[in-house]
Amino acid sequence: MADSRPVPSVSVLRARYEQRVERLTTLRHVRSELVSLAGLIGRPVLNQAGQQIGHVADVVVRWDSNKAYPPVTGLIVRVGRRRAWLPVEAVEEFGRDRIGLRTARLDLRDVARRPGEVELSRDVIDHQLVDTDGARVIRASDLYLARVAGVVQLVGVDVGFNSLLRRLGPARFRSRPTPDKVIDWASITSFGSQRGPGGTLQAAERGLQRLRPGELADLLEDLGRTERQDLLSQLTPQQAADALEEMQDEELVRLLRESDTAGAAELLSRMEPDEAADGLRDLDPGEQQKLLAAMPAEAREAVATLLSYAERSAGGIMTTVLVTATPAETIMQVRDRLRANREHDEDLAGIIVLGDGGQLLDDVSMTELFLADLEATVDDLIGPPWPVTVTPDAGLDEVAERLVETRHSWVVVVDEQERPLGRILADDVLDTLVPDRPRFRFPRRLS
Amino acid sequence: MSVAREGTLPPPGEAAAGPRRRPGAARRPLRRRILMLLAFMGPGIIAANAGNDAGGIATYASAGAQFGYRTLFAMVLVTVALVVVQEMCARLGAYTGEGLGALIREQFSIRVTAFALLALIVANVGLVVSEFAGIAAAMELLHVSRYISIPVAALGIWALVVFGSYKYAERLFLVLSLVFFAYPVAAFLSRPDYAQAGAQLAWPHFLATKAFLLLVVALIGTTITPYMQFYVAAAVADRGIGPADYPGEKLDTIAGSIFCNVISIFIIVATAAAIHVRAPLESAKQAAQALAPVAGRFATQLFAVGLLGASALAAAVVPLSTAYAISEAAGAERSVSKSFRQAPLFLGLFTGQVFIGAAVALIPGNLIKLLVEAQVLNGLITPILLTYVLVLANRASILGDAANGRLFKIVATISVATVAVLSATVLGQTVLSGLGIA
Numbered sequence: 001m002a003d004s005r006p007v008p009s010v011s012v013l014r015a016r017y018e019q020r021v022e023r024l025t026t027l028r029h030v031r032s033e034l035v036s037l038a039g040l041i042g043r044p045v046l047n048q049a050g051q052q053i054g055h056v057a058d059v060v061v062r063w064d065s066n067k068a069y070p071p072v073t074g075l076i077v078r079v080g081r082r083r084a085w086l087p088v089e090a091v092e093e094f095g096r097d098r099i100g101l102r103t104a105r106l107d108l109r110d111v112a113r114r115p116g117e118v119e120l121s122r123d124v125i126d127h128q129l130v131d132t133d134g135a136r137v138i139r140a141s142d143l144y145l146a147r148v149a150g151v152v153q154l155v156g157v158d159v160g161f162n163s164l165l166r167r168l169g170p171a172r173f174r175s176r177p178t179p180d181k182v183i184d185w186a187s188i189t190s191f192g193s194q195r196g197p198g199g200t201l202q203a204a205e206r207g208l209q210r211l212r213p214g215e216l217a218d219l220l221e222d223l224g225r226t227e228r229q230d231l232l233s234q235l236t237p238q239q240a241a242d243a244l245e246e247m248q249d250e251e252l253v254r255l256l257r258e259s260d261t262a263g264a265a266e267l268l269s270r271m272e273p274d275e276a277a278d279g280l281r282d283l284d285p286g287e288q289q290k291l292l293a294a295m296p297a298e299a300r301e302a303v304a305t306l307l308s309y310a311e312r313s314a315g316g317i318m319t320t321v322l323v324t325a326t327p328a329e330t331i332m333q334v335r336d337r338l339r340a341n342r343e344h345d346e347d348l349a350g351i352i353v354l355g356d357g358g359q360l361l362d363d364v365s366m367t368e369l370f371l372a373d374l375e376a377t378v379d380d381l382i383g384p385p386w387p388v389t390v391t392p393d394a395g396l397d398e399v400a401e402r403l404v405e406t407r408h409s410w411v412v413v414v415d416e417q418e419r420p421l422g423r424i425l426a427d428d429v430l431d432t433l434v435p436d437r438p439r440f441r442f443p444r445r446l447s
Numbered sequence: 448m449s450v451a452r453e454g455t456l457p458p459p460g461e462a463a464a465g466p467r468r469r470p471g472a473a474r475r476p477l478r479r480r481i482l483m484l485l486a487f488m489g490p491g492i493i494a495a496n497a498g499n500d501a502g503g504i505a506t507y508a509s510a511g512a513q514f515g516y517r518t519l520f521a522m523v524l525v526t527v528a529l530v531v532v533q534e535m536c537a538r539l540g541a542y543t544g545e546g547l548g549a550l551i552r553e554q555f556s557i558r559v560t561a562f563a564l565l566a567l568i569v570a571n572v573g574l575v576v577s578e579f580a581g582i583a584a585a586m587e588l589l590h591v592s593r594y595i596s597i598p599v600a601a602l603g604i605w606a607l608v609v610f611g612s613y614k615y616a617e618r619l620f621l622v623l624s625l626v627f628f629a630y631p632v633a634a635f636l637s638r639p640d641y642a643q644a645g646a647q648l649a650w651p652h653f654l655a656t657k658a659f660l661l662l663v664v665a666l667i668g669t670t671i672t673p674y675m676q677f678y679v680a681a682a683v684a685d686r687g688i689g690p691a692d693y694p695g696e697k698l699d700t701i702a703g704s705i706f707c708n709v710i711s712i713f714i715i716v717a718t719a720a721a722i723h724v725r726a727p728l729e730s731a732k733q734a735a736q737a738l739a740p741v742a743g744r745f746a747t748q749l750f751a752v753g754l755l756g757a758s759a760l761a762a763a764v765v766p767l768s769t770a771y772a773i774s775e776a777a778g779a780e781r782s783v784s785k786s787f788r789q790a791p792l793f794l795g796l797f798t799g800q801v802f803i804g805a806a807v808a809l810i811p812g813n814l815i816k817l818l819v820e821a822q823v824l825n826g827l828i829t830p831i832l833l834t835y836v837l838v839l840a841n842r843a844s845i846l847g848d849a850a851n852g853r854l855f856k857i858v859a860t861i862s863v864a865t866v867a868v869l870s871a872t873v874l875g876q877t878v879l880s881g882l883g884i885a
Contacts, residue, residue: 038557126552128778139552139778161792164777167557225544225684257687258544 034155035096037143038167039175041121045077045086045099053106054079056099058121059145061154062114068186069153072145075099076111076119084108094145094152097175120154124190128227129157132207133187135215137222142167144177156182191230208234216243221251225258232259241270244279252279256291265294272347273299274319274422277306305421314399315392317432318413318422324352327361327379331372349410350387352420353378359418363387389414392421400429499627499710501581501758502574502825503669505818507711508734510662511718513727514654516640516647518715521663523648525670526708528862530701532833535840535851535859536676537700540683541693542846547680548772551835554845563835564773568796570673570828571769575804577821578765581758584731584814588751594809601805604763605798617763623756626749629741631713636740637720644716657876658727664873665819667866668826670708674765676836677772690849728815766800827874830867837863 037059044052058076072094074087086099086106093100118124125140142158160181166173187207211219216235220228220243232240232255244252244267256264256279268276268291280288280303288307292300302320309315321344325334334351341348351369353361362382372381388402388411402411403426413422510518536547543550552560582600583593607616653659679700688696718737728734735750742749770793774780780790787794808817837859843850851859 126557128549137778141778159778161777161779164557168561224549225689228544254685254687257692258689 033146033148034177034179035094035145035152036158036163036175036177037120037125037145038141038163039096039177040099040145042171043097043099043175045075045101047101047106048092048104053077053101054084057083058119060117060119063116063118067153069148069155070118070185072152072154073114073117077106079108082108083111085111088152091152094147096177118190128191128223130189130208130219130223130231131159131183131187132189132211133183135211135219137219138183142177144179144182154185156185157188158182189231189234191227209236209239213239213242214246216240217246217251220244220255221247228255229259232263237266237270241267245271245275249278249282253282256280256283257287261290261294265291268303269295269299272319272321272344273302273306274317276303277316278311280307281311309392312396312432313392314390314394314396314411314413314424315421317396317399317428318392318424319347319428320422321347322352322420322423323348324354324420325364325378326354327377327382329378330374331369331376331378331381332374334369334378335374347423347425349423349425351378352412353382354420357417357419360387360389360412360414360420363412387412389418390424391416396429396432399424400433403429499707499714499757500574500578500669500761501584501754502577502818502822503711504627504714504754504757505577505581505584505728505731505734505815506662506665506669506822507714508718508737509728509815509819510666511715511720511737512722512733513662513725514659515719515725516644516716517652517654517659518662518666519644519647519712520650520652521666522670522708522712522715524865525667526705528667528866529671529704529708531855531859531862532671532676532836533679533700533704534697535836536680537683537696538693538846538849539836539839540680541688541696542690542849544684544689545680546684546772546775547677547836547839548776550680550839550845552776552778554839554842555835560776563832564776566828566831567673567677567772568769568800570825570832571765572800572803573821573824573828574672574674574765575762575800576807577818578758578762579805579808580814580817580821581754582762583808584818585751585755585758587814588731588735588747588754593814597805597809600759600762601801604759605801608763608767608797609794617760620756620760623752624760625756626753627714627757628710629738629749629753630710630717633738633741634713634717634720637717637737639716639720644719648712660869660873660876661823662819664826664869665822666826667869668824668829669822670711671829671833671866672825673829673832674768676832677768681771693849729813731815734815762801762804766797766804769800770794770796823873826866827870830863830870833863833866 040056040059043056045054045056047053054077056075057078059072060074060076061070062073063070072088074085075091077084077086084106085108086101090102090106091099092102120143125143127140129138129140130136131138138157138159140157141160141163143154144156144158145152146155147153148155156179158179158181160178162178162180166176166178189208216239220231223231235243244255247255256268259267268279271279276299280291283291292304295303306315306318306320321341323334323337323341323344325337338348338351348366349363350366351364353364355361364378364381368381388406388408390399390402390411390413392413392415394413399411403409410423410425412420413424414420539545539547539550545553548564551563555563579597579600583597586596587593653663683696714737717740718734721737721739722733731750731754732747735747738746738750773796774790774793777792779792808814837851839845840859841851841856
């Protein structure tokens with residue numbers, strides 16, 4: 001969850017994108033070698049003597065996780081009414097508007113799909129893909145193949161509008177590549193496990209791991225259902241849970257609904273309890289109970305407690321992740337405990353010091369802790385400034401008021417026996433004050 | 448004592464027993480409860496309700512004024528077709544999790560896709576024209592010239608959407624449009640001829656006149672709008688309704704379609720009972736008389752308010768949804784929060800539709816006639832898009848076992864074919880009369 005890299009601004013991202021686009025197309029010899037998939041479909045397959053045998057129906061590639069670009073393994077050729085398999089070894093000329101065979105004869109074999117192979121025209125072009133470099137969902141308007149080092153490979157995906165127009169036009173223009181917006185295939189994650197064996201190339205998989213949770217959340221929101229589930233399954237469970245925390249509530253609800261109960265429960269239990277509770281709150285009571293029942297006991301209790309508070313109250317927006325200490329412990333011991341909780345560092349503003357009855361004695365800030373002698377005990381640090389506390393049913397305006405009048409950055413939520421329940425950071429309050437970002441989905445306009 | 452996740456939190460049982468904690472459900476704010484009610488209503492009923500917009504009101508009122516109860520049987524047939532079509536779209540949304548725009552792009556060749564999207568744009572621009580005509584008609588009832596109201600409305604709606612404060616205006620419009628639920632009450636209070644209405648509803652018949660045929664196509668166009676099909680599929684997918692939840696959603700879609708057509712039938716009955724001269728509607732003022740049993744002498748104002756709300760609501764939603772569907776199919780950025788540079792296609796399409804729609808509505812002429820004509824245009828295009836829906840819902844490669852069964856296929860094909868034949872007849876007649884032959 002912690003990510004120290006600065007988030008690049010829009011203009012930086014744009015510049016990076018333009019640069020990336022050029023990287024491929026400025027290579028003149030690659031450009032002249034590019035074969036447009038859309039232009040190749042329907043073109044004649046000729047034998048050595050120049051006689052036409054059939055038409056190109058589709059191009060098949062194999063996802064090979066060791067290579068940057070998937071190699072073409074063969075073509076599907078329409079001969080009469082039959083679809084026949086043509087291995088790439090039998091192809092002499094891989095042209096823009098024709099396929100020339102090495103031999104005069106072609107023995108027609110039936111198309112048999114092998115694992116890891118994908119038909120480009122049926123499964124990839126016009127479908128959703130993820131560009132991990134630009135962190136966005138795209139729809140391929142064309143795919144480009146090129147012969148690199150003697151092997152025909154899938155090298156790029158075109159997302160430009162010009163390519164769509166070209167495909168609309170007469171066949172004559174269709175095979176002329178218009179690479180105005182081409183993305184290097186090495187940074188593409190594709191889907192297709194439902195429609196056939198799909199996969200991710202190693203380079204793209206690394207790209208996927210590099211994405212920030214917020215970027216992943218945007219991708220998950222933009223994808224269609226099967227693609228979304230596919231992408232989720234390619235992430236590590238923790239990565240997926242972090243991304244879910246960043247999603248808008250209604251998007252999260254949709255994802256929880258469409259996932260199977262076990263998978264959804266697993267993701268929920270890995271999320272921060274307050275974020276998980278926000279997602280569950282919007283589900284029907286029945287769906288809520290089903291998911292809670294499937295969660296491990298510890299996570300379930302944390303989430304269920306949060307759910308019992310109203311959404312717009314101190315209990316509803318607090319985080320329950322607290323690092324606690326007793327007065328007798330040394331600063332060294334506390335530091336070790338903090339280290340073990342690195343993953344929650346955004347939610348930790350201080351150390352809660354507990355008395356014998358579990359009541360709140362003090363909230364020691366990180367600065368106090370940092371400046372303290374390592375051998376000292378927590379007891380030495382107890383003293384003013386005293387923590388600002390609210391009860392879980394306090395309204396948001398009360399929390400905001402307390403923050404303003406004390407100039408504190410957080411408040412501690414305590415129950416009636418002064419036992420700490422959670423913490424509210426100023427930014428949690430800020431989240432509730434700022435309206436949701438307007439993101440148009442037309443079904444929601446009326447509901 | 449360690450990390451307090453378990454340590455400081457009382458177990459849930461204890462929490463529930465605590466005096467200061469009440470269960471969350473009892474403390475839900477009103478807003479959430481209303482949202483839950485809306486969620487319960489489901490996409491099917493909301494989609495079908497969207498059919499009762501300005502064009503819908505004008506067309507149903509025209510039907511009542513011009514033919515009395517005689518279009519009621521046609522409405523029964525239209526209801527059957529609507530149920531069949533909406534159910535297919537909801538099923539596509541539930542089983543694929545995708546909108547129709549994306550589905551068409553993935554399943555058909557690029558040219559066939561482009562044709563479908565072009566048809567959608569034409570149909571929806573027609574709708575936008577009718578929404579602005581509705582705004583103008585409503586404002587004329589309140590004595591504001593259309594040459595003032597339309598430009599102001601177009602600029603206002605465009606700015607509200609692009610600069611992102613549309614949400615509040617939208618709620619206002621939605622509340623205003625609820626006025627039309629006064630129609631069933633008006634229909635009962637106006638003491639319609641129940642025997643005749645019942646007979647016309649049950650007795651299969653058609654009038655073989657050109658005007659009648661034209662009106663039936665308008666009824667089809669306003670009830671089975673392409674816009675609604677795109678809406679219901681996207682809404683079902685958007686709510687995460689999957690195959691497991693589909694039986695409930697199916698019920699919602701069917702009930703929603705029937706409910707909304709019952710409202711439409713009440714509009715026809717109320718207008719037929721209020722207006723005794725069987726002639727085409729001349730003005731919105733005339734149509735407003737149908738609400739007189741409810742509102743008395745304020746019928747005109749009540750009608751104007753409802754018409755304004757319904758029209759203004761749709762005048763933003765229809766162009767937005769067109770832009771959404773096209774951008775979805777093209778794979779382009781689609782969000783109102785983006786700038787023109789980031790989402791040129793989406794915002795360009797939205798802007799173009801609003802201003803073209805407003806410009807056409809400004810052309811001098813009879814607004815009610817324009818409203819009905821826009822529905823005829825929709826009726827002509829409906830069968831094209833229905834064909835796509837039918838082909839998609841027939842494909843086992845998309846829906847698996849949920850693809851149309853043999854019986855359903857027959858019923859759906861007959862529905863679509865009937866709509867197509869009616870539309871083709873009207874189109875043929877219009878072309879012939881345009882050439883001065885018939």
